[in-house]
Amino acid sequence: AQTVTQSQPEMSVQEAETVTLSCTYDTSESDYYLFWYKQPPSRQMILVIRQEAYKQQNATENRFSVNFQKAAKSFSLKISDSQLGDAAMYFCAYRAGSSNTGKLIFGQGTTLQVKP
């Protein structure tokens, strides 16, 4: 069975600095997708970034980028130039590509605090 692990329950960063959130996963699949979701206090789940396993290039969305290490089954999120609005809980999620069903497996989440 696939699993997703976020080993950092809480992280903090100074405004304008860079922070990296860790995520590891376990799967025997070769075709899959990885995601980072942001959940602010409003509880809305907001997609931050996605990565297709077959792509070697790391995904980037403005200040958010990932370090995808397929062999190590690692998928970390880097937030550059951190802003107060980045404070939220962040979830790493996995989806098998072969099933085509969109079923997501989530990590436990990392709470990010941004200090002014």
Next chain:
Amino acid sequence: DAEITQSPRHKITETGRQVTLACHQTWNHNNMFWYRQDLGHGLRLIHYSYGVQDTNKGEVSDGYSVSRSNTEDLPLTLESAASSQTSVYFCASSHHRDGPGFFGPGTRLTVL
């Protein structure tokens, strides 16, 4: 604009009562999902549906049921609410092999 909505947003009920949480999406997605969110567990899959008349159990399905009579709606029913079902419930939908899923705003359920 297409969206996914949940109702109610907050619900307090008593142990043993039947409760139904509504989920409605206007994306015309085939795939719909129900997750629950608890501290220390992230989001866990309860039930999911790949289309009308199709329903499947997720990893934490005991005590819950769903039905899919049309594309837009996937109501979640707690047959006999238990205190262990106090949680925040999220509905999500996704297109076939397209995107990670769009989430509703969540329903906070308290079972006393």
